[in-house]
Amino acid sequence: MRILAYTLMPNHWHLLLYPREDTDMPDFVRWLSTTHAAKFRNKTKTVGEGHLYQGRYKSFVMDTDTHLLTVLKYIERNPVRAKLVVHPEDWEWGSAYRRICGTKKAQALLAVSPTPLPHHYRAWINGAEKSEELDELRKSVNKGIPFGAEEFLYRFDRGKKK
Template identity: 45%
Template sequence: LYVYEIMPNHWHLVVSPRRDGDLARFVGWLTLTHTQRYHVHKGTTGYGHLYQGRYKSFVVEGDAYFYRVCRYVERNALRAKLVKKAEEWRWGSAWARIYGSAEQKAMLTDWPGGQPDDYRESLNEDDDSDEAQEKIEEMRRSVNRGNPFGSSTWSEKMTARFHLDTTTRSRGRPRKGGEG
C-alpha cells in the first residue's frame, strides 16, 4: 500500500500486488468485510448495495507517472474542498505519513525510487493550469478504461504484455468503411 484516500462516498488505493489475482482477492475481501461491518454497525439486514460496479485498476509506469497517480489520490479531499491542505485529511495516507501512529505509518510501503523531496509542498499546489488539468484528464482516461498509464512506448508494451487491446481502442462498433 503506497497511498490511500478514503472519501465520504468512495476510496482510492495505490497498491502493488505481489502475484496475479492478489488485487482482485484483496478488493473482494475489503469490500465484503466493509459491507458486513457496515451492516452490523447500522443494524441493517444487508439489503441494497454499498458498492456498485467493479473496482477500477490500471498499471502505472514508475517514477513520474507513479508520482502523478499518488499525488492525484492524496489531493482528493483537497480538490473536493474538504480541507485546506491535503495532509489535513485524517482518512488519507498523507495525514498518516506525517501525523499517524507508528502502526499507521507501518502500513505504508516505501515508494519505488523514493518520494520526491518537494512532494509535501506539491500536494498543496494548485492544479488550475490547462497543463495540469490535461495531465489529470490523461490519468482519468486510464482509470476509466483500465489502460496502462505511462509513456507511449511503455503503454504499448504493457498493452501487449497484459492483452489490454480492448482498453486502448475506441469504444463502440467500428464505423462502416463505405456508404450504405
C-alpha cells in the first residue's frame, strides 16, 4: 500500500492511499484498524473487542489528475479547517508536516504521487481551497461515488458490469 497523504485528527483519520492491487485497500484498512485498536487498548489498559471508531471507513475511486491533488490538499488542510493550526505544516500528525519539516528519511515514507505535486508546494498547500471542488469532493465521500473529470466518470461507469 502506498501512502500519498495522511492527517491524524483527534477523533478520526484521513488517508490518501494508492493500492497496488484491488484487494489491498480492505486488507490494509482491516490490518490498520485491528493493530491500532490493540495498541490503543494496551496503552490505555482497557479491555474490549471490536472497533474503536463508529462505522465503516469511507472510500471512493478518484482520477489521478488534478482531482487527486484536490483530495491531497483537502486531507493536509484538515487541521487548518478544524482551527487546530494556522498552517498545514504546523500539524505534526500529518503528511504536510512530514513533507516540509520532516527529515529525508521521514519524507521517504510517503509514496511518490502519480500526479506531481505543485513545484511551490508550500505556497499551494497554504492557499485557499475552492468551494466548488470541496462540494464535489464531499459528495464523492458521502455517497462513495468516483471523483474525477467527466471523461473519467464516463469511462469508469462504462467499465462497470451491469
